[in-house]
Amino acid sequence: MIFGIVNIILIGTTPLVFAAIGELVVEKSGVLNLGLEGMMLVGAVSAFVTLVLTDSYLAALIVSLISGLVMSGLFAFLVLYLMANQVATGLALTIFGIGISSMIGKKYVGTPIDGLSPYFLIIISFLVVIFIGYFFKKTKLGLIVKAVGESHHSAHSLGFNVIKIRFISILFGGAMSALAGFYFSICYAPMWQEGMIAGRGWIALALVVFATWKPERILLGAYIFGGVAIMQMNLQAFGVKFPGQFFNMMPYLVTILVLVIISGNKLRIKLSAPACLTLPFNKNQ
Amino acid sequence: MKKNTLPIIIILAVLLGAGGFFISNQNNVQDTASDQKKIGFIYIGPPGDHGWTYMHDQGRQTMEAELGDSITTTYIENVPENADAVRAIRKLAESGHDLIFTTSFNYMDQTLEVAKDFPDIKFEHATGYKRADNVATYNSRFYEGRTIIGHIAGKMTKTNTIGYIASFPIPEVIRGINSFYLAASKVNPDIKIKVIWAYTWYDPAKEADAANTLINQGADIIVQHTDTFAPCQAAEKAGVLAFGQASNQEQFCPNAHMTAIEDVWGPYYAERAKALVDGSWASQDTWAGMKEGHVVMSDYNTKILPADLIAEAKAMEARIIDGSLHSFAGPIYNQDGELVVPEGSVADDGMLAGMMFYVQGIEDQVPQ
Numbered sequence: 001m002i003f004g005i006v007n008i009i010l011i012g013t014t015p016l017v018f019a020a021i022g023e024l025v026v027e028k029s030g031v032l033n034l035g036l037e038g039m040m041l042v043g044a045v046s047a048f049v050t051l052v053l054t055d056s057y058l059a060a061l062i063v064s065l066i067s068g069l070v071m072s073g074l075f076a077f078l079v080l081y082l083m084a085n086q087v088a089t090g091l092a093l094t095i096f097g098i099g100i101s102s103m104i105g106k107k108y109v110g111t112p113i114d115g116l117s118p119y120f121l122i123i124i125s126f127l128v129v130i131f132i133g134y135f136f137k138k139t140k141l142g143l144i145v146k147a148v149g150e151s152h153h154s155a156h157s158l159g160f161n162v163i164k165i166r167f168i169s170i171l172f173g174g175a176m177s178a179l180a181g182f183y184f185s186i187c188y189a190p191m192w193q194e195g196m197i198a199g200r201g202w203i204a205l206a207l208v209v210f211a212t213w214k215p216e217r218i219l220l221g222a223y224i225f226g227g228v229a230i231m232q233m234n235l236q237a238f239g240v241k242f243p244g245q246f247f248n249m250m251p252y253l254v255t256i257l258v259l260v261i262i263s264g265n266k267l268r269i270k271l272s273a274p275a276c277l278t279l280p281f282n283k284n285q
Numbered sequence: 286m287k288k289n290t291l292p293i294i295i296i297l298a299v300l301l302g303a304g305g306f307f308i309s310n311q312n313n314v315q316d317t318a319s320d321q322k323k324i325g326f327i328y329i330g331p332p333g334d335h336g337w338t339y340m341h342d343q344g345r346q347t348m349e350a351e352l353g354d355s356i357t358t359t360y361i362e363n364v365p366e367n368a369d370a371v372r373a374i375r376k377l378a379e380s381g382h383d384l385i386f387t388t389s390f391n392y393m394d395q396t397l398e399v400a401k402d403f404p405d406i407k408f409e410h411a412t413g414y415k416r417a418d419n420v421a422t423y424n425s426r427f428y429e430g431r432t433i434i435g436h437i438a439g440k441m442t443k444t445n446t447i448g449y450i451a452s453f454p455i456p457e458v459i460r461g462i463n464s465f466y467l468a469a470s471k472v473n474p475d476i477k478i479k480v481i482w483a484y485t486w487y488d489p490a491k492e493a494d495a496a497n498t499l500i501n502q503g504a505d506i507i508v509q510h511t512d513t514f515a516p517c518q519a520a521e522k523a524g525v526l527a528f529g530q531a532s533n534q535e536q537f538c539p540n541a542h543m544t545a546i547e548d549v550w551g552p553y554y555a556e557r558a559k560a561l562v563d564g565s566w567a568s569q570d571t572w573a574g575m576k577e578g579h580v581v582m583s584d585y586n587t588k589i590l591p592a593d594l595i596a597e598a599k600a601m602e603a604r605i606i607d608g609s610l611h612s613f614a615g616p617i618y619n620q621d622g623e624l625v626v627p628e629g630s631v632a633d634d635g636m637l638a639g640m641m642f643y644v645q646g647i648e649d650q651v652p653q
Contacts, residue, residue, distance in 0.1 A: 004501030012494050102331070109333030110514075112537050115522070189489040189515050191537070194331040195363065198488040229491075233498040237448070237479040241650050245484055 005234060011118050011188060013226030015040070015180040017125040019204035020211070020218045021132055022176025027208055028136065029169035030149035030276035031079060034090025036177050037201025038097020039071045043181025045101040045108075048192040052111050057186065064182040065175050071097065072174020076167045083280040094201070102194045115190030121183050126219070128176070133215040145169060149274035152281040162281050177201070206255040212272040225251045322384065322561055324348070325377035326360035327370065329389040330487045336512035336531040337486065338362065340548040341388045341411075343532075347551025348558050355562050366391035374399040378406050384561045386554070387411065389486075390455055396420060407566055409557060412457055414638055416568055423553060426574030427457075428464035428637070429605050430546030432612040433582060433598050434528045435468030437543055438506045439476055440594055441526060448499025449480045450492060450509040450516055454652045458510050460640045462647070464612040465508060470646050479504060480649050489515035500525055507541075517542055526589065533583040543590055544598070545583040552578055572634060576606045613637065618645035 019036050026033050047064035051057065075093050078084040136142040145165055147155040152162045180200075185192055203225060210225075211217035232247040332342035345358055359382070364373045370392050377385050378399055384407045387396045393413040400408045400420045408420045416422055438447055447469065451458050462480065469476045479502060481495040492511050496519035499507060507527040509516040514534040520527035521538035529535065529545025553571065560566040573579040582602060585595040604610035613632035619625050619642050626632045632640075643651055 001501060005498075008494055008497045008501065011497075012490065106333065109331065110335045110537075184490065189493045190518065191489060191513075191515065193334060193487075193489050193513055195487075196489050198485070198490065200490075230494060230498065233481050233495055234502070236481045237499055237502050239479075239649050241652060243652065248484055 005230065009223065009227050009230045010122050012230060013222050014118065014122050014125045015183050015188065015200060016204050016207060016222040016226060017129060017219060018176050018180035018183065019201060020207040020222060021125075021129050021215065022173035022180075023204060023208050024211065024213060024215060024218060025132060025145070025169050025176075026173035027277055028149045028213060028274055029145050029166045030152060030274050030279065030281070031076075031166050031170055032086045032090065032278045033072070033075055033093070033170060033173055034087060034205065035071065035075055035093025035097060035201075036204050037197055037199070038094035038101075039068055039174055039177035040181040040184065040197045040201050041097045041101035041195070042067045042071050042104075043178030044185035044196065045105040045181075045192055046178075047182040048111075048113070048185040049104060049108050051113055051186060052108055057116050060186060061179075061182055064178045068174040068176070068178025068181070069171050070174075072170045072177070073167075075174070076170040079280070080163050080166055080170075083282065086278045086280075098195060105192045105194065108192050109194065111192070113186075113190050116186050118183065118187035121179075121187060129215055129219050136215065146274075149276055152276050152279070156281070156283055162283070166281070180204075203251045206251055210251075210255045210258050212258070213274065214272070224254075321354065322356045322558070323380075323382040324356050324358045324558060324561070325380075325382040325385045326358065327364050327373055327377070327385070327387045327389075327392060328360055328362040329364060329366065329392075330512055331362050332360070334487065334512050335514055335534060335537075337548070338388070338512070340531050341386075341550055344550025344554045348554035351551075351555040352558050352562065356558050364392075366395075368395075370395040371398055374408075375402075378403045383407065384409065384558070384566070390457060407561065414570075416570060418568055421557075421568045421570070423557075423571040423573075424457075425548055425550075425579040426572060426612075427546055427548065427580055428460045428612050429574045430580050430582060431461045431464040432468040432605070432610075433601050434508065434544065434546065435465035436472055436601060437590065437594060437598055438465070438508065438528075439469035439471070439473035441543070441590070442473065442476065442506050444503050444505045445473065445475045445477055446503045446505065447476060447478045448496065448502070448504030448507045449478055450495045450499070450507065450511055451480055451482050452486050452511050453484060454482060454641075456638060456640045459643070459651060460637055461510055463640065463644045466647050467612065467617070467644060478647055478649070482652055483511055485511065487512045489513045492516050493519045496520060496527075497523065514538065529583060535583065535586065539586075540588070542586055544585045547581045547583055549579055549581050574605070575602060576608070619643070620645055620647065620650075 019040060023036060043064045046067040047060040050063040051060040075089055078089045079086045144160055148162050148165045156162050207221045210221040228250055326345055328338045330338040332338050349358055361373045364370050366389060374395060386409045388411045390412045393410055393415055396408050396410045397415055397420055400417055404419055410422050412424045413422050466478055479499055483491055483495055492513055492515040496507050496516035500523045505525045507516050507520045509530050514537040517527040517529055517534050517538040521541040526543055527541045529542050531548050533545050535542040611631040615626035615630050616628040617626040
């Protein structure tokens with residue numbers, strides 16, 4: 001029984017971990033991409049359609065990752081080269097993703113497929129978080145990404161290519177979101193339904209703030225968010241009653257709370273939030 | 286910085302426009318001949334959900350097929366049950382529609398609000414209870430189907446534990462739980478029902494989580510009142526049984542799907558469209574069930590159900606249709622032990638429409 005609950009929590013939380021760890025790297029490099037929901041949907045639909053057409057999980061994974069690279073590449077081009085506003089572009093990416101995923105998937109809604117066991121990707125999700133933690137703490141490249149996010153002008157004058165580093169970080173974030181989408185439509189709920197991510201992209205965004213931009217806390221936060229959602233279902237089924245709506249807003253409430261706590265201490269928020277987050281970089285300025 | 290602003294605005298506009306186009310490519314309003322009546326639909330989900338919205342869309346297509354060129358139809362999908370619904374309904378009203386069906390309970394006040402401003406346009410609101418001169422309501426007696434699946438579940442369960450995934454605590458859903466439990470406990474007094482309120486109609490992953498949680502707590506039959514086939518799929522994977530929702534979902538879970546309660550809206554939509562065309566449309570309340578063909582049971586799964594149980598279920602269908610079996614026949618007690626429907630009578634429509642209490646025996650409370 002306990003094992004069963006843990007199992008359900010693991011299955012349900014993994015997409016949050018993938019999307020959030022990808023976004024963490026993007027934000028560490030100083031860019032805010034609000035397009036997670038859209039990229040996850042496109043990743044989910046392209047994985048599903050590819051699986052239906054080719055019957056190959058590997059092909060589905062590859063196409064899904066490519067879709068994430070294309071979506072995030074588009075975003076990167078707009079915000080890095082045209083210096084579009086990151087918030088507006090990210091929102092546009094989400095709206096675009098919702099629309100185009102519905103269009104691509106229209107013919108495939110309700111096509112039955114054989115789902116893939118989620119456990120391999122669950123293990124991968126832990127490994128990715130550990131790797132990213134190691135990347136930022138122990139590797140030179142990790143430090144460079146951090147430097148770009150903290151002060152792009154300093155990084156630039158030290159000779160680092162700010163645009164290139166941010167571009168690659170955004171692509172990594174896109175690939176992780178697409179992987180979350182792949183996991184969603186192939187492993188978690190093996191089907192394609194319009195808008196099936198149902199707001200989890202926004203929860204993943206909230207998670208990055210909740211984790212105060214620290215990789216290991218992404219895991220902690222994701223499992224708190226995911227665990228609370230499953231525990232309230234268990235309590236309901238046991239006959240314990242409390243307002244379910246309350247638990248639906250929990251992730252957001254907790255994130256706001258964390259924001260209040262960390263912003264109460266100016267030094268602490270300075271230490272955690274990348275200083276150049278959402279600021280456009282122009283080397284001629 | 287400055288010189289870059291224009292291309293950014295253009296690209297953003299294109300992106301937004303493209304997204305908006307793909308979302309709304311279904312609600313382009315077609316050119317119509319002047320005598321052709323325009324009928325619009327507001328959907329809560331996508332027609333591809335293979336559940337609630339899918340069946341409304343099937344009904345729309347039946348209506349189109351029956352009335353041919355005398356009508357033309359449009360729909361707007363994925364309309365949230367909030368202020369957005371007002372905009373969507375208003376959009377249909379302003380684009381010359383003569384009759385607008387709003388197909389979810391929480392469009393109720395929004396429908397009335399728009400209807401007030403367009404007295405010449407007719408509105409029909411599904412599953413609600415507020416009417417006006419130009420607003421009719423319609424619903425189906427889905428609870429009749431829940432009596433049959435309750436009977437089947439009572440006989441098929443081995444753990445005597447039923448997992449029930451509910452959406453929102455509204456009379457429609459609570460009536461379904463009661464109807465199910467009354468029939469199930471009649472054939473199996475030891476039966477226990479565990480309810481999870483998902484607080485959504487449409488979230489495949491959450492519905493699957495709820496199903497897995499219930500299965501983990503010992504349920505061997507999953508009943509749902511949400512819109513996707515995810516719970517049935519989860520049941521299939523876990524090797525337990527389930528019922529489909531709103532449409533026949535056997536193709537998604539062939540070894541779990543025992544039967545489904547199907548919503549058949551086509552005949553009603555066709556009838557109302559005809560009334561619109563010949564000018565006899567009037568505001569009314571329609572609440573039809575198995576007798577009128579609004580509620581139909583899917584094929585019983587012969588791989589799972591024993592032949593005699595299928596025969597029993599079919600006999601129950603016949604008795605519901607001829608009126609000799611009622612889902613809420615007395616004596617029925619509420620959880621406080623008060624007699625709410627005395628022996629020899631049945632619950633009236635007023636009680637059914639406002640049902641916000643559980644019947645005696647359900648070890649749970651209605652969420653407040």
